[in-house]
Amino acid sequence: MERLTLAADSIFTTIQGEGKLTGVTSVFVRLAGCNLHCTWNYNNRAIECDTAYAAYNITTTQQLTITQIIQKIKEIRKGAKHIVITGGEPLLQATPLTELCRVLKSEGFHITIETNGTLYNDELMSYIDLYSISPKLKSSTPQNNNFATLHNQKRVNINTLGELIESATKRNKDIQFKFVVTGVKDIDEIENILSRLPLIKSENILIMPVGSDETTLTDTTNTILDVVMEKGWRYCDRLHIRLFGNTPGK
């Protein structure tokens, strides 16, 4: 019997909506479970993680073997050559995930991993083509919630972020730092984090507006575009929200 399994929320083919590969047809492998508890404070309104169902409000997950995941990917991939490993926080399942990525790489897929940057596994990262790292800012801390203290303690780990940058650099892999922002008030914290990570290049710094509906996205975008241009960073839209709304599995 196959020993290694992964707790998965869903596997589906769609258009990548965020980051450098926006628009690319991709199979998403959304794993379940997260070590953070993001809930953004936006104009006195709480905005939950848009994949809370796979992060901290989990109701159903499937425990799938590597063979089952590969089979499912082959059934639904359409023309996709890109895999996006996302969550939740995928590195919580580093051992079976390393095996999955090893097989996917041997089949010629391009692999992106989307991680909050709090965990590192060197063997796993050796199979990754695009490191997509999203350190979470203070504005992601839940209010009046038992998880706030733990979330704040864990959300930025400079040593791990440094390891991820070093790993991508030594392997000549692509990297993006994707910061979710509620507005210009978050910019000082981003600069503080970046000042401790001198190897990350400005073209790899992406600023993405918070919001899982088009109105909030557009409002946040309008407040941050000037500062993004001033700093020479990249603006990162959320195309999937504009195309599909916040629909799980789309």
Ligand code: SF4
């Ligand atoms: S780190 Fe990502 S998946 Fe986890 S709670 Fe925050 S936004 Fe959601």
